[in-house]
Amino acid sequence: MRTTKTVQNILRNYEGENPGVKTNLARMLSEGKLGGTGKMIILPVDQGFEHGPARSFSVNAPSYDPHYHYQMAVDAGLSAYAAPLGPLEAGADTFAGQIPTILKVNSANSLLPKVAPKTQAITASVDDALRLGCSAIGFTIYPGSSQSLDMFSDIAEMRREAAAKGIATIIWSYPRGEDLDKDGETAADVTAYAAHIAALLGAHIIKVKLSTDHLSQPEAKKAFEAGQIAVKTQADRVRECVRSVLNGRRLIVFSGGASKGANDVLDDTRAIRDGGGNGSIIGRNCFQRPRAEAMKMLQDMIDIYKGKA
Amino acid sequence: MRTTKTVQNILRNYEGENPGVKTNLARMLSEGKLGGTGKMIILPVDQGFEHGPARSFSVNAPSYDPHYHYQMAVDAGLSAYAAPLGPLEAGADTFAGQIPTILKVNSANSLLPKVAPKTQAITASVDDALRLGCSAIGFTIYPGSSQSLDMFSDIAEMRREAAAKGIATIIWSYPRGEDLDKDGETAADVTAYAAHIAALLGAHIIKVKLSTDHLSQPEAKKAFEAGQIAVKTQADRVRECVRSVLNGRRLIVFSGGASKGANDVLDDTRAIRDGGGNGSIIGRNCFQRPRAEAMKMLQDMIDIYKGKA
Amino acid sequence: MRTTKTVQNILRNYEGENPGVKTNLARMLSEGKLGGTGKMIILPVDQGFEHGPARSFSVNAPSYDPHYHYQMAVDAGLSAYAAPLGPLEAGADTFAGQIPTILKVNSANSLLPKVAPKTQAITASVDDALRLGCSAIGFTIYPGSSQSLDMFSDIAEMRREAAAKGIATIIWSYPRGEDLDKDGETAADVTAYAAHIAALLGAHIIKVKLSTDHLSQPEAKKAFEAGQIAVKTQADRVRECVRSVLNGRRLIVFSGGASKGANDVLDDTRAIRDGGGNGSIIGRNCFQRPRAEAMKMLQDMIDIYKGKA
Amino acid sequence: MRTTKTVQNILRNYEGENPGVKTNLARMLSEGKLGGTGKMIILPVDQGFEHGPARSFSVNAPSYDPHYHYQMAVDAGLSAYAAPLGPLEAGADTFAGQIPTILKVNSANSLLPKVAPKTQAITASVDDALRLGCSAIGFTIYPGSSQSLDMFSDIAEMRREAAAKGIATIIWSYPRGEDLDKDGETAADVTAYAAHIAALLGAHIIKVKLSTDHLSQPEAKKAFEAGQIAVKTQADRVRECVRSVLNGRRLIVFSGGASKGANDVLDDTRAIRDGGGNGSIIGRNCFQRPRAEAMKMLQDMIDIYKGKA
């Protein structure tokens, strides 16, 4: 594995970090067709936990099998594959060394009753990540939830342990909480704030959802207007998120949510590229398509990130 | 102990697991009359905890004695015997090496008041399992309960410790919670989801109840219909559960609930076999019958799993 | 110390246990006038915690002194003396080696407000028991309380530690909870269930209260009737408790509650003996009498257990 | 340091305790003008935490300085000085070896809102006590509070650690809780019960407030009357407290509360002496007086305890 200048420059931003973590960041940044470009596409498959197996996989039955996802990530030349403990373990031997993996260490689900606290269960450990040869752990936080302080403390502690053991940390930062309405959850200001919190907590890579041009918090709205922060286009909003992760000193990737047309996905990809984002994390839009369609779409995304489209 | 090709193929699915855990899985898969077939019958006796001694044992008084269950499991040629700490310890010397044992490490009970949280008490540890020569720990989760996130975190942690010490983990996945009605607890979609969660948490063997053809969650119902997932017969529903445990890469066994006629039990057994399930976990239907009847029924089940009936 | 055949047979039931625990059980079973008979009388003095010093000791002023109880247990030839940390520590040197001691490691009190959770405080540790030369720890659980799951987990953990260090565990199993009325707390079915739970949790000795012929839980009532379980006499009810502690494979002792006439105490003793119980645990009925009367009563109890009365 | 026969006899009561703890008890019992008499006067200065600095110190401005208190304890020939971490640390070097110190390890304050749980924050550790050369830790419990079970468990654990490291434990036992009214908090029965609980928890020295002749708990009132326990005079009530700490086998000191006239303080002192108490713990009545007055009053107290007044 050789690291490009681009990758070396990115690694240089992780000033306080040890070589173990940097090596794992370099692995993900050097893997696949985007290797060396500073851009990444990550395949995350934890929707079975979140929505149940039938809602996630029945539209494309082969995707019930964990090997399907491993193989697609390898064949499409992606940067990494993320999943909970069970499915990661089900292919860890077969695909050892073929693709960097990310162990998702906490999860929610759709069986939870309305009264349940707005948080997730910690379902795996840093030592599991080590044992399975993973490059990173993935952890979801819900900024805005009354449980968020505990989530922050939990990931701060896991991040510390992971980094000490040379494992990188990716934070999925999803605004959600008692005082946030649906529009607020994807508002431009709230999304940038969520990205900022993840960076402050020490995330090596931040994952947020693409946002809307809505501004939710009155005080923030004033600041966006006074500071003339553009939010009109998706690229504008990506740019503000990039600036909010320590002025671009941290990697940030974006997800697009529920299934949609391939053209919409590619438009999103261009916006991420144009706003200076580091890439995409894309699950349902991959495995809920027939494999051939998904492979084509992924190649198109790669071409966009490489500036060929 | 020699492992058959069938067993070796099953073990191969546990890719990330260490030889200690695989050896214990092999012990259960190679024991008794179903040894080597990839099918299992497990005798679980924790009903005294759940329902009290009189409701569990008085209909067949010899079953008050823990040795009764050990002996029945041995004599009937079953795959393993599961129980809480006290009764397991009461026969651990006498039956050492005669039958693989599973330490049930959490338990609920019928004395709990309605206001009690919907969870179980952790009543034994991994080190107890080691000390008593057990092959696995058993842990119940209640997907759907507001306490379920804590239960998931607890078993994730115990599973990690158990596997590190070479002990397998069996998860009893029982949907139960504030927003689930009685029909929902045994619905086809909810049962498959519960099985999936157990597999994601890293269970080596998953135990669920046989389900009905009811579909409880509206979004899941849509997916079942769109994906044309059959739920009409018990075998259909078993099949969807098997697919939901990492496309059959994990062992899954089924329980049938309260006492019923032997013919019903045998019908269940055929459905499990036809749907591709790995076997039965059967308690009250064994020890609440006169011993001779129970032994006959177990032999019939074994014949069905072996394809002789 | 020589162990009798009777004691050796009892010890044999503790199949999974190490020689350290068995030695301490043997010490209690071999001590005093009942030594070697398989019967025990234990003096517990934790009423000062539960009810306050004046209500416990002022009727017999010398009993304010912890040495009073140590000396009575020694002089009366009892099997063991149980108390919280403070009083045990106040005589540990003077009476070292003269009588096996049991450290009561959790306690409730009468100053607690009604809103307090129905549980007890853990007030001493296994290492305290080791340091003070104790043979066992004593722990109270409240089956039926919404806090009981935590109590079960706590004692499971302390039992594990105690046994690993060669200390036996005695569980005081007292039904008490939000859905149990006064009659339910001492009902025959609930008492047997409480004894069963203690045995499942791994108690080496179980302590319950003598029960009434009331049957509290409807499902249990049906089972008692269907199974023709006699509950008319106290001996009947003791017998069902004995059967509920792993078919008599665990030691079980009974307490009688508040002060009463010596004849009533002796009637209780006969019922325990006739029902196959292993003895008495008797506190207020000892130290709230003038010493001479108490000594006489204890001798009468011993004679009953020895079959001389 | 030579210990008198009186001190040696007191130490003998701590039967189960190690020489490290006994040495520290001996240090406090041998210090100052009451050294060797079995009586103690302790200066506690944690009122700044409880009531704020202005209410505590502005009436006598030099008392804002922690050295003021250290110096007064030394100059007046007291037995020990007790304070929270900050002030103790501010004089630990200057006064090293000049006076035994007690680290107050938990504290409440007057800024807490009414909804706050009735408990205290643990604000220092046993290792802090070791590091600062302290002879004891001081811990407040609130018998009667719904939080008291947790407080009991916390001090049980800290006491265990402290004793293992040779540090003595002093429990401030202050009845306070949801079902206790103001009269109940200082009632004779409740105070004796609170002293008893502290002794049961293993306190080496118990601190309670002087009580009134009110009897608060109906059942206790009956026992006081049946047992003819005198509560009319302060000396009577002190006597019942002494009896309630393991029949006088534990040291018990008394506090008088808010500021009052020197004559009242001296009357209290005589009552403590006459009732057999082991001394006074007196804070605000010392440092809220001009130094000369306080020194005179302390000397008068010493004379009373020495039987000279």
Place this chain on the structure above:
Amino acid sequence: MRTTKTVQNILRNYEGENPGVKTNLARMLSEGKLGGTGKMIILPVDQGFEHGPARSFSVNAPSYDPHYHYQMAVDAGLSAYAAPLGPLEAGADTFAGQIPTILKVNSANSLLPKVAPKTQAITASVDDALRLGCSAIGFTIYPGSSQSLDMFSDIAEMRREAAAKGIATIIWSYPRGEDLDKDGETAADVTAYAAHIAALLGAHIIKVKLSTDHLSQPEAKKAFEAGQIAVKTQADRVRECVRSVLNGRRLIVFSGGASKGANDVLDDTRAIRDGGGNGSIIGRNCFQRPRAEAMKMLQDMIDIYKGKA
């Protein structure tokens, strides 16, 4: 690094502390243009966490970059720079050795719903501080909150660990809670009480907000009047705070809150100097100004502290 007599005298007040902590205090007291004077100016940048990135940085866009703050602290000759984990780590290499750093280890945020507990998340550890070469940790407490007891216990524990590892502790003491209105949060009595609590908890440096002449607690008001404590001028109020931190034996610095005119900031600075405070901790008033203006203002503050203005 040479320490001045002034610094040596300050260090002497930390009597119980080890040379490691004293060295780190000396580093901050010897750094920059105020080095050796006993005065400090600290630049804290955690407003992004508290208010979000847009509200904090968009008014002066270069301040999105963590290096901006490091560089300003160095160029202005300040005493130290404080920030959360992420931004500190983003410049730890580049600025290693150029300026003492303080790791802010807990944080709140503006996305929290109203129902959230009034506390902060612990977001970094003492070992993070060691790893990043920090001189101190910073921790916020909310005296007055129902969560404050837990916050006190948490910082007591972190302080113990930090000090044992040679790291100093700075407590941000911000009154806030269920029974405190807006006026109460900045009242003279409450502020002095908050400073006192931080000192009692063992803080090496205390940070409070400048207060108003309002007196909030009735009992404290009486004491202020009886003790003739002046609160009319800001210098008066600073003086009472200084006295409340162990009679000036601890360092105390003051913050001024939201942005305001440079003249107001300089007036505050004079009041802190005249009241005997040890300096300023000033964030938004630095980085929300154009850099040149901020540099000029900081130089003016330094001149005031040096007695040149």
